[in-house]
Amino acid sequence: MxxxxxxxxxxxxxxxxxxxxxxxxxxxxxxADPNEYRNAKNLSGSLSQVLRGKVTLYHDGVRDSRVKAGLAIDKRRNKWVPHGALSRESIESVFK
Missing domain, CATH: 1.20.5 (Single alpha-helices involved in coiled-coils or other helix-helix interfaces)
Structure with a gap:
């Protein structure tokens, strides 16, 4: 009991x-700030790109500072591939 x-x-x-x-x-x-949300949404593309770490690192040939970049290994092809994710600062600017 x-x-x-x-x-x-x-x-x-x-x-x-x-x-x-x-x-x-x-x-x-x-x-949340709607303008910052729209900027982050346009930057990230789709949800699947965010989840896979495939956020575009360069826009118009210039490295975007709102995206944190790194490298990952593609095990199928055994090659280094660029890996991009929204930076913490970019996300925090939405939720001020």
Missing amino acids: ATIALVKAVILLVGGVMAIYCFSLARMVRK
């Missing part, structure tokens, strides 16, 4: 923490 009460308390606690997290996330998204 005591273990059931403990399980219910833990479930209630986890549910409360998740509710607070969802509320704070919704508040942060609501306060």
Whole structure:
């Protein structure tokens, strides 16, 4: 009987923490700067490009400072390939 009460308390606690997290996330998204969001969205292309690390590093021949760059190994071809992701500063500018 005591273990059931403990399980219910833990479930209630986890549910409360998740509710607070969802509320704070919704508040942060609501306060986001729409212009910076559009810039970051145009920079990143599609969601699949962001998840695969294929954000374009250069625009008009100039290295974009809002993209952090690195190299990764393509195991199928055994070659170095450029890897780009949105920088932390670029993401933080959206959620000021």
